[in-house]
Amino acid sequence: xxxxxxxxxxxxxATGQRVTLRCSPRSGDLSVYWYQQSLDQxxxxxxxxxxGEERAKGNILxxxxxxxxxxxxxxxxLSSLExxxxxxxxxxxxxxxxxxxxxxxxxxGTRLTVV
Amino acid sequence: DQQVKQxxxxxxxxxxxxxxxxxxxTNSMFDYFLWYKKxxxxxxxxxxxxxxxxxxxxxGRFTVFLxxxxxxxxxxxxxxxxxxxxxxFCAAKLGNTGNQFYFGTGTSLTVIP
Numbered sequence: 001x002x003x004x005x006x007x008x009x010x011x012x013x014a015t016g017q018r019v020t021l022r023c024s025p026r027s028g029d030l031s032v033y034w035y036q037q038s039l040d041q042x043x044x045x046x047x048x049x050x051x052g053e054e055r056a057k058g059n060i061l062x063x064x065x066x067x068x069x070x071x072x073x074x075x076x077x078l079s080s081l082e083x084x085x086x087x088x089x090x091x092x093x094x095x096x097x098x099x100x101x102x103x104x105x106x107x108x109g110t111r112l113t114v115v
Numbered sequence: 116d117q118q119v120k121q122x123x124x125x126x127x128x129x130x131x132x133x134x135x136x137x138x139x140x141t142n143s144m145f146d147y148f149l150w151y152k153k154x155x156x157x158x159x160x161x162x163x164x165x166x167x168x169x170x171x172x173x174x175g176r177f178t179v180f181l182x183x184x185x186x187x188x189x190x191x192x193x194x195x196x197x198x199x200x201x202x203x204f205c206a207a208k209l210g211n212t213g214n215q216f217y218f219g220t221g222t223s224l225t226v227i228p
Contacts, residue, residue, distance in 0.1 A: 002158060002160065006158075033215075033216065035218070041220060042117075042121075042204065042218050042219055042220030042221055043204060043218035043221075044218075045215065045216065045218070048215055055215075058215075090158055090159070092158075092216075103149055103161040103164060104161075105161065106151075106159045107158050108156075108157055108158045109157075109158050
C-alpha cells in the first residue's frame with residue numbers, strides 16, 4: 001500500500017459528460033501529480049500541485065482541470081469527455097520540495113471508460 | 116516531445132539470467148533518475164533510483180547504471196525471477212522546476228521459469 005488513495009477505481013461515462021477523480025496523497029506529502037496512461041502508452045504527465053498551488057503543467061487538455069485543496073487532497077476534473085479520454089489516470093504524491101531527491105508514490109489509478 | 120525513451124517495448128529472459136532494461140533521455144538538466152515497476156491493475160511502485168552525481172546504485176538484485184555522456188541509464192536484474200515479470204518504467208526528474216517527473220513508455224519484462 002503506497003498510502004496514496006484514488007477514488008473511484010473504475011468509472012464508465014458517456015461522451016460529453018464531466019467526471020471528477022479524487023486523490024488523497026500520503027500523509028505529509030505536499031506535491032500531487034496527475035498522470036494519464038492510455039492503451040500501450042507511457043505515463044503522460046498532466047499537472048502537478050505543490051501545497052495548494054499549481055507547480056507544473058504537462059500535456060493537459062483545456063477540457064481538463066485540477067486543484068489541490070487545503071487538506072492537500074486533489075481533484076482532476078475532466079469535461080466534455082471524448083472516447084479518446086478513456087485511460088488510466090494515476091495520482092502520485094511526493095514530500096519533496098524543489099531540489100529534493102525523493103520518489104513519487106502512486107495510487108492504484110482510476111480506470112475511466114468513455115462510451 | 117518524449118524526453119525519456121524506452122525503445123524496447125518488451126523483453127523476455129530466462130529465470131536466473133540477467134535482465135537489462137535500457138532508457139535514454141534527452142534533457143541534460145535531469146538530476147535524478149528512477150525506475151518503477153508496474154503490475155497489471157496496480158499503480159507503479161518505486162524500485163530504485165540514482166542521482167546524477169553517481170554512475171551506479173545497487174539494491175539487492177537490482178543495479179542502476181547511469182552514463183551521463185551518453186544520456187543513458189540501464190537497470191540490471193540479477194538473477195531474474197518470475198516475480199520480476201512486470202512493466203518497468205524509467206523516470207527522470209528536473210529538480211529545479213518543482214520535482215516534475217518525466218516517464219518513459221515502459222518495457223514489459225517476462226521472466227520465463
